[in-house]
Amino acid sequence: MNYDKKFNGLKNIVLITQLGLSFMVPVFLMLILGMKLEKYIGKTGLIFLVIIGFISGGYAVFSQLKSSLKPSDKELEKKEEEEYIKNVLEQMEESRLDRDDRRDSK
Numbered sequence: 418m419n420y421d422k423k424f425n426g427l428k429n430i431v432l433i434t435q436l437g438l439s440f441m442v443p444v445f446l447m448l449i450l451g452m453k454l455e456k457y458i459g460k461t462g463l464i465f466l467v468i469i470g471f472i473s474g475g476y477a478v479f480s481q482l483k484s485s486l487k488p489s490d491k492e493l494e495k496k497e498e499e500e501y502i503k504n505v506l507e508q509m510e511e512s513r514l515d516r517d518d519r520r521d522s523k
Contacts, residue, residue, distance in 0.1 A: 447466040447469055454466075
Protein backbone atom coordinates (compact mmCIF):
# COMPACT_ATOMS: atom_id res chain seq x y z
CA MET A 418 0.00 0.00 0.00
CA ASN A 419 2.80 2.40 0.90
CA TYR A 420 4.52 1.62 -2.40
CA ASP A 421 1.38 2.56 -4.34
CA LYS A 422 1.22 5.96 -2.62
CA LYS A 423 4.88 6.68 -3.42
CA PHE A 424 4.41 5.56 -7.02
CA ASN A 425 1.30 7.71 -7.39
CA GLY A 426 3.15 10.71 -5.95
CA LEU A 427 6.05 10.25 -8.36
CA LYS A 428 3.61 9.82 -11.22
CA ASN A 429 2.00 13.17 -10.35
CA ILE A 430 5.39 14.91 -10.15
CA VAL A 431 6.34 13.55 -13.55
CA LEU A 432 3.01 14.70 -15.01
CA ILE A 433 3.43 18.22 -13.63
CA THR A 434 6.99 18.43 -14.96
CA GLN A 435 5.89 17.18 -18.37
CA LEU A 436 3.05 19.70 -18.51
CA GLY A 437 5.39 22.55 -17.59
CA LEU A 438 7.90 21.60 -20.25
CA SER A 439 5.18 21.08 -22.84
CA PHE A 440 3.97 24.61 -22.20
CA MET A 441 7.32 26.37 -22.00
CA VAL A 442 9.11 24.82 -25.01
CA PRO A 443 6.78 26.26 -27.70
CA VAL A 444 6.79 29.65 -25.99
CA PHE A 445 10.59 29.82 -25.86
CA LEU A 446 10.98 28.50 -29.40
CA MET A 447 8.66 31.17 -30.74
CA LEU A 448 10.40 33.82 -28.60
CA ILE A 449 13.82 32.84 -29.99
CA LEU A 450 12.46 32.73 -33.54
CA GLY A 451 10.84 36.14 -33.05
CA MET A 452 14.07 37.63 -31.68
CA LYS A 453 16.02 36.28 -34.69
CA LEU A 454 13.46 37.65 -37.12
CA GLU A 455 12.83 40.90 -35.24
CA LYS A 456 14.74 43.06 -37.68
CA TYR A 457 12.58 41.73 -40.53
CA ILE A 458 9.15 41.54 -38.87
CA GLY A 459 9.46 44.11 -36.06
CA LYS A 460 8.11 44.08 -32.51
CA THR A 461 4.59 43.28 -33.67
CA GLY A 462 5.82 40.06 -35.29
CA LEU A 463 7.69 39.11 -32.11
CA ILE A 464 4.57 39.60 -30.02
CA PHE A 465 2.51 37.64 -32.57
CA LEU A 466 4.95 34.70 -32.48
CA VAL A 467 5.00 34.68 -28.67
CA ILE A 468 1.19 34.61 -28.65
CA ILE A 469 1.27 31.67 -31.06
CA GLY A 470 3.72 29.98 -28.67
CA PHE A 471 1.33 30.49 -25.75
CA ILE A 472 -1.60 29.11 -27.72
CA SER A 473 0.31 26.04 -28.90
CA GLY A 474 1.69 25.43 -25.40
CA GLY A 475 -1.80 25.69 -23.92
CA TYR A 476 -3.15 23.27 -26.50
CA ALA A 477 -0.33 20.80 -25.76
CA VAL A 478 -1.09 20.95 -22.02
CA PHE A 479 -4.82 20.55 -22.66
CA SER A 480 -4.38 17.50 -24.88
CA GLN A 481 -1.95 15.85 -22.41
CA LEU A 482 -4.30 16.44 -19.48
CA LYS A 483 -7.22 15.11 -21.47
CA SER A 484 -5.37 11.90 -22.34
CA SER A 485 -4.01 11.40 -18.82
CA LEU A 486 -7.41 11.84 -17.17
CA LYS A 487 -9.30 9.34 -19.33
CA PRO A 488 -9.40 5.84 -17.85
CA SER A 489 -6.94 3.34 -19.23
CA ASP A 490 -7.94 0.23 -21.16
CA LYS A 491 -7.05 -1.98 -18.20
CA GLU A 492 -9.37 -0.03 -15.92
CA LEU A 493 -12.19 -0.29 -18.46
CA GLU A 494 -11.64 -4.04 -18.89
CA LYS A 495 -11.64 -4.54 -15.13
CA LYS A 496 -14.87 -2.58 -14.77
CA GLU A 497 -16.54 -4.56 -17.56
CA GLU A 498 -15.38 -7.83 -16.00
CA GLU A 499 -16.77 -6.82 -12.60
CA GLU A 500 -20.12 -5.90 -14.18
CA TYR A 501 -20.22 -9.23 -16.03
CA ILE A 502 -19.50 -11.18 -12.85
CA LYS A 503 -22.16 -9.19 -11.00
CA ASN A 504 -24.73 -9.96 -13.72
CA VAL A 505 -23.87 -13.67 -13.71
CA LEU A 506 -24.19 -13.85 -9.93
CA GLU A 507 -27.56 -12.08 -10.08
CA GLN A 508 -28.80 -14.52 -12.71
CA MET A 509 -27.60 -17.48 -10.65
CA GLU A 510 -29.40 -16.11 -7.59
CA GLU A 511 -32.62 -15.60 -9.57
CA SER A 512 -32.50 -19.12 -10.97
CA ARG A 513 -31.89 -20.52 -7.48
CA LEU A 514 -34.88 -18.58 -6.14
CA ASP A 515 -37.05 -19.81 -9.04
CA ARG A 516 -35.98 -23.40 -8.36
CA ASP A 517 -36.76 -22.99 -4.66
CA ASP A 518 -40.19 -21.52 -5.49
CA ARG A 519 -41.01 -24.42 -7.81
CA ARG A 520 -39.88 -26.92 -5.19
CA ASP A 521 -42.02 -25.25 -2.51
CA SER A 522 -45.10 -25.19 -4.73
CA LYS A 523 -44.94 -28.99 -5.29
